[in-house]
Structure formats: structure tokens, C-alpha cells
Amino acid sequence: MEEWIGGLWDRFITRSSRRDYPDAAVHLADMEKTAAVFFRALGGDPGLRVTPATELRHGARRRWLSRLAGTDEKTANAARDAETLRLPPSLACFPTRALNRDLYLWLIALAAHDGEEDDWIVRNQQATLDTLAAFPGLQPRWQRLRDATMAERMPPDAMPEDEAAQEAAIRKALMQPGSVVALPPLYLGNAKPVQPVPLWLYPAPKVGAGDTAKRAAKKRQPGEGEGEGGAREEQAAKKRHAAERVDMPDNESPMLLMFRAESLLSWGEFVKVNRALDDDPNPDACRAAENLDKLSIAEDDGQRVASKVRFDLDLPPAAEDDAPLGPGLSLPEWDYRTRTLKPDWCRLQAMQSRHAEPQALPERLRRPAKKLRSQFAALVPTRRWQKNQPDGTELDLDACLRLHTDRLAGLHCSGAGLYLAQQPAERDMACLVLADLSLSTDAWVSDEQRVIDVIRDSLMLFSEALSATGDRYGLYGFSSLKRGGVRFHALKEFDAPLDAQARGRIAAIKPGYYTRMGAAIRHATSLLEKQLAAMRVLLILSDGKPHDIDLYEGRYGIEDTRMSLIEARAAGLKPFCVTIDREGASYLPHLFGPGGFTVLRRPEELPARLPLLYAQLTGR
Numbered sequence: 001m002e003e004w005i006g007g008l009w010d011r012f013i014t015r016s017s018r019r020d021y022p023d024a025a026v027h028l029a030d031m032e033k034t035a036a037v038f039f040r041a042l043g044g045d046p047g048l049r050v051t052p053a054t055e056l057r058h059g060a061r062r063r064w065l066s067r068l069a070g071t072d073e074k075t076a077n078a079a080r081d082a083e084t085l086r087l088p089p090s091l092a093c094f095p096t097r098a099l100n101r102d103l104y105l106w107l108i109a110l111a112a113h114d115g116e117e118d119d120w121i122v123r124n125q126q127a128t129l130d131t132l133a134a135f136p137g138l139q140p141r142w143q144r145l146r147d148a149t150m151a152e153r154m155p156p157d158a159m160p161e162d163e164a165a166q167e168a169a170i171r172k173a174l175m176q177p178g179s180v181v182a183l184p185p186l187y188l189g190n191a192k193p194v195q196p197v198p199l200w201l202y203p204a205p206k207v208g209a210g211d212t213a214k215r216a217a218k219k220r221q222p223g224e225g226e227g228e229g230g231a232r233e234e235q236a237a238k239k240r241h242a243a244e245r246v247d248m249p250d251n252e253s254p255m256l257l258m259f260r261a262e263s264l265l266s267w268g269e270f271v272k273v274n275r276a277l278d279d280d281p282n283p284d285a286c287r288a289a290e291n292l293d294k295l296s297i298a299e300d301d302g303q304r305v306a307s308k309v310r311f312d313l314d315l316p317p318a319a320e321d322d323a324p325l326g327p328g329l330s331l332p333e334w335d336y337r338t339r340t341l342k343p344d345w346c347r348l349q350a351m352q353s354r355h356a357e358p359q360a361l362p363e364r365l366r367r368p369a370k371k372l373r374s375q376f377a378a379l380v381p382t383r384r385w386q387k388n389q390p391d392g393t394e395l396d397l398d399a400c401l402r403l404h405t406d407r408l409a410g411l412h413c414s415g416a417g418l419y420l421a422q423q424p425a426e427r428d429m430a431c432l433v434l435a436d437l438s439l440s441t442d443a444w445v446s447d448e449q450r451v452i453d454v455i456r457d458s459l460m461l462f463s464e465a466l467s468a469t470g471d472r473y474g475l476y477g478f479s480s481l482k483r484g485g486v487r488f489h490a491l492k493e494f495d496a497p498l499d500a501q502a503r504g505r506i507a508a509i510k511p512g513y514y515t516r517m518g519a520a521i522r523h524a525t526s527l528l529e530k531q532l533a534a535m536r537v538l539l540i541l542s543d544g545k546p547h548d549i550d551l552y553e554g555r556y557g558i559e560d561t562r563m564s565l566i567e568a569r570a571a572g573l574k575p576f577c578v579t580i581d582r583e584g585a586s587y588l589p590h591l592f593g594p595g596g597f598t599v600l601r602r603p604e605e606l607p608a609r610l611p612l613l614y615a616q617l618t619g620r
Contacts, residue, residue: 021100058195061154061159079203102144122180124197149198150171170194323354328349349487359504372468375615376469391421399419429471429533433541436478436515436517459475460503460506463506477489480514487513491505494531518560518563521561537614565592
């Protein structure tokens with residue numbers, strides 16, 4: 001009975017204390033595509049990614065009912081930095097969905113005109129003035145949002161003197177942007193910071209662990225991520241958290257000296273407790289992480305638990321590693337921060353499998369390969385008739401009829417071009433397939449196949465299909481370990497036939513290291529540029545965004561890859577990306593353009609889809 005009454009009271013007091021409007025909520029997931037397009041259309045930096053903001057405790061003064069219910073403690077503020085535009089995961093600040101949606105659009109427009117001033121209040125006022133000056137049509141929308149914001153804020157009369165002065169300054173800055181040069185100081189000991197301003201941008205958090213969670217989510221084994229617990233983990237992986245780096249406590253002594261019972265809870269956050277079931281995943285770990293304000297990240301202590309990714313990034317010994325081809329190649333890399341191309345920054349080593357054994361096409365692929373060969377055989381050019389020829393084997397009846405009609409009309413005609421002639425047609429194409437062989441390809445896509453297995457089958461079937469057309473093509477793979485270890489694997493070169501040796505090299509591919517895509521694309525461009533063909537296609541197979549462990553991540557890797565693709569287009573190539581990354585739509589338009597990529601929701605469909613995509617891409 002007590003629990004039932006307690007539950008009723010908790011629901012009642014929580015609903016009564018809420019200052020938002022859940023029925024009018026608008027979610028970022030529904031606005032994500034619109035947000036990216038709108039941000040770039042207003043002149044925003046095209047290299048920024050739109051991601052959910054982190055919920056943090058704001059520490060501002062709350063109404064007594066909110067303090068009683070323990071609600072309204074956190075807020076997700078919009079922010080931007082050099083790499084991301086962070087927007088609240090959902091907005092329910094106002095009583096109508098239209099206003100909440102307008103708030104998303106206003107924050108995007110404000111971020112597109114965000115300046116470099118250090119002071120938070122001055123920066124937002126200036127950004128407001130710049131946005132309204134650049135787009136006067138936003139003025140009515142901004143006024144509605146401003147009035148709704150003023151109505152929702154706690155009045156200054158209910159605050160101490162110094163807090164009331166700050167709130168008055170905020171209200172004046174909202175009503176008359178540019179009129180406030182600084183916030184009044186807080187001089188009372190128990191003073192609270194100002195209430196969050198949903199119309200403004202906040203300083204971006206310095207450290208985030210959201211990307212780490214995403215990378216960890218990709219390393220799941222078969223059966224993980226299924227059911228209710230898997231859905232909760234996937235949702236938690238998408239959520240961003242504030243984080244800090246701390247030292248791992250030693251706790252070598254089995255006893256706690258100077259133990260006090262009242263400090264047990266604080267000790268419990270840091271003491272490493274030995275559990276008998278360390279290899280079993282904790283089903284409540286994601287829920288516990290969601291309730292933390294800040295995640296503390298420490299270095300690995302060497303213990304093996306189920307939540308850690310088990311791999312070794314040491315290079316294999318030379319006897320077991322792939323055989324290098326040549327001395328290696330120095331390549332440049334683009335630094336978007338200085339807008340310079342750093343010469344000879346990367347070292348690329350062409351390699352070929354040392355232990356690949358010749359083999360025939362696997363039995364499971366023979367039926368789809370036969371079907372693809374018959375389909376692509378229809379693309380083989382045949383002899384075609386040319387009209388209006390001066391000489392030929394047959395008369396052009398249409399041309400003869402036109403000549404006779406013109407003579408009856410009294411027109412002078414020469415009578416040239418009255419024959420049909422057969423001329424051979426040619427497919428003048430070359431394609432280079434560049435496959436991502438990074439460590440993430442070791443992830444499972446089904447109970448039977450990993451990503452690397454899907455890529456292997458795709459290359460096998462793609463080779464069979466293109467062999468039927470006679471198009472020149474080459475197959476290559478790449479991975480990297482820092483800028484001095486870009487590995488470029490030659491699977492089938494342009495002038496080599498598709499034989500048992502080539503199939504053996506394709507079958508021998510295995511997950512490598514990381515994804516330094518810019519250097520691999522530059523070398524692939526140099527190889528494809530040597531092919532004398534009317535159409536040269538650079539087809540990239542990837543399962544994630546560019547990444548390496550020496551700062552080649554985030555926007556740095558994205559911008560270097562984008563510059564390498566610009567160089568490829570300048571060389572007359574046609575780049576196209578096929579990815580199984582479900583979040584690829586957030587960064588691939590910036591790299592390849594809106595029509596330069598495709599995202600496969602089901603990775604196991606790649607072997608069958610890849611040859612058909614090539615046929616559509618070449619327009620034949």
C-alpha cells in the first residue's frame with residue numbers, strides 16, 4: 001500500500017513540477033536532415049556535423065515545486081565548436097510544436113553566424129544581430145520565440161539582488177540585442193548562475209565520450225544488441241556524455257585504511273571490486289552511465305572483462321606479414337586548420353599477400369556469379385548501324401525518302417549520306433575498387449558473416465561481373481597504423497587477369513588496423529589516372545568514417561579525405577562510395593556530394609548490389 005501511494009505521489013509531483021511540454025516535443029532525429037541542409041544553406045561551415053548535445057546540470061535557481069520533486073536539474077544546451085554543431089536531443093520548451101520546431105531552426109541559423117567573441121552574452125547578442133541582418137525574414141519567428149522565452153523564465157522578483165540583476169541583464173539582451181556588454185557580478189555566497197537561455201548558444205564541452213561509445217557499439221559480437229537490453233545500449237551509444245580523464249586507483253592493499261562508514265558511497269565509486277563474474281556483461285551498465293553527470297575515463301588496468309574490445313595492434317612479424325612491393329611512397333596530407341597541404345607527411349607501402357594460395361571461385365558464389373555474368377554480358381558493346389553515311393552496305397531508306405521529297409518540292413539536294421554502315425562500338429571504361437580493410441571489418445553483420453566476409457564475397461562477384469564486360473579494373477584494399485604505416489594491398493592490378501592467383505589474394509584479405517582514407521585515395525587516384533579511358537570510376541567500399549590514432553579523426557580526417565576526393569575529380573575521375581555505415585548520411589554528403597554515395601542498410605546485400613550499382617553508375 002505504501003509503495004502504491006508513493007508511486008502515485010511521485011507521478012503527481014513530477015507532472016506538477018515539470019516546466020516543459022512533452023506533448024509538443026520535437027526531436028532532433030526528426031529534424032536531423034533538415035538541420036544539416038538548413039545550416040549549410042544559411043552559410044554555415046559545411047564541415048560541421050550535427051550531433052545531440054550533452055545534458056548537464058545547470059545549477060540555476062529553480063522553483064520550489066521543482067526542488068521538491070527533484071526535476072528540472074539538467075538541460076541540453078546548443079553549442080558549436082570547430083567540428084560539431086550540438087543541438088538538444090529534443091525540445092519541449094514551448095506549448096506548441098510549431099514554436100519548438102522554430103527554436104531548432106533559430107538555433108541553426110544562430111550557429112551559422114556565430115562569432116569569435118569570448119564573452120558568452122556578447123557573443124550571442126552579436127550573432128543574433130548578424131543573423132537578423134542577413135535574413136530579415138527570420139525577424140517575426142525570432143520575436144515569437146523571444147516572447148515565449150520571456151514568459152517561461154522565472155521573474156527577477158523571486159530572486160536575490162545579484163541574481164535579479166543578472167536576470168534583468170539577460171532580459172534586456174533578449175529584448176534589445178547589443179545593449180548589454182557584460183553580466184553584473186555575483187557577490188553573495190549562495191548565488192546561483194543564470195537560468196538557461198534556450199535561444200542562445202553555449203560554450204561547447206571540451207571532452208566528449210559519445211564517439212568512443214559509438215566505436216565500441218560497432219564491435220559487438222553475434223547476439224549482442226538484440227532485444228530490449230540491446231536497444232537500450234544502442235540508444236546509450238548515440239547519447240553524448242561529458243567526460244574527464246582520471247588516474248586509475250591502485251587499491252593494492254586488500255584493506256582500506258582510515259575507513260569511515262559515512263564515506264562508503266564515495267569510496268565505492270573508485271574501489272575496484274573483484275567479482276567472480278568479471279566476464280559477464282552488466283545489463284544495467286548503460287542505465288548507470290545515463291544517470292551520471294560526467295564519465296570518468298581511466299587508462300586500461302590490464303584486466304579482461306566482457307565490455308572491453310579484445311584485439312592487438314602490434315604489427316605481425318615480417319615472416320607472417322604481407323610482402324611489401326617496392327620501397328614505399330611518400331604522400332601529402334591536408335591540414336584544414338592551416339589550410340595547407342603538408343608534403344611527404346604520410347608513408348604508404350604497397351603490399352601483397354605472402355601466403356595467398358590460388359583457388360577457384362567458391363561453390364556458394366558460382367550460381368550468383370553465373371547470373372551476373374549473363375546480365376553483364378548484355379552490356380558488351382556490339383556493332384551498330386550508323387545512318388547518313390556516304391558509303392555502306394545498305395541504303396538508308398529514311399534518307400532516300402527525304403531526298404525524293406525534297407526534289408519534288410524543288411529543293412536542290414546533293415544526295416550524300418544515303419547509306420547505312422556498321423561500325424564497332426566500344427566500352428571505354430576503367431574502374432578501381434578501393435576496399436576498407438580496417439579493424440572494424442572484423443565486426444559481425446549476421447550469425448554467419450563478418451563485414452570482411454561480405455567485402456570478400458563482393459569483390460569476388462564484382463570481378464566475375466566485370467570480366468564479362470571487358471572493362472579494365474583493379475582491386476585494392478587499405479588500412480593504416482599512424483601516418484607512417486599506410487598499407488595498400490594489391491589484390492588484382494589493371495593489367496593482371498582474373499585467375500586463381502587473384503582469387504586467392506581476395507580470399508586472403510583480413511582485418512587490418514585503422515582508416516587513413518586520404519592517403520589511400522591519393523595513391524588510388526595516381527593508379528587510375530594512368531588508365532587511358534573515357535570514364536574512370538573510383539569505387540570506395542567503406543564501413544565507417546576516416547580514423548587513425550594519431551589525431552586523424554573527427555574533422556581533420558574528414559577534411560583530408562574531402563581534399564583527396566577534390567583532387568581525384570580534378571584528375572578526371574568519378575569517385576563513388578558504397579558504405580554500410582548507418583550514420584554515413586551525416587558526413588558523406590560533405591565528402592562525395594548528395595549523389596556520390598549510397599548507404600546499404602543491410603550489409604549482407606553488398607555482394608549482390610555492388611555489380612548492379614556499378615552498372616547504374618556507368619550509365620550503360
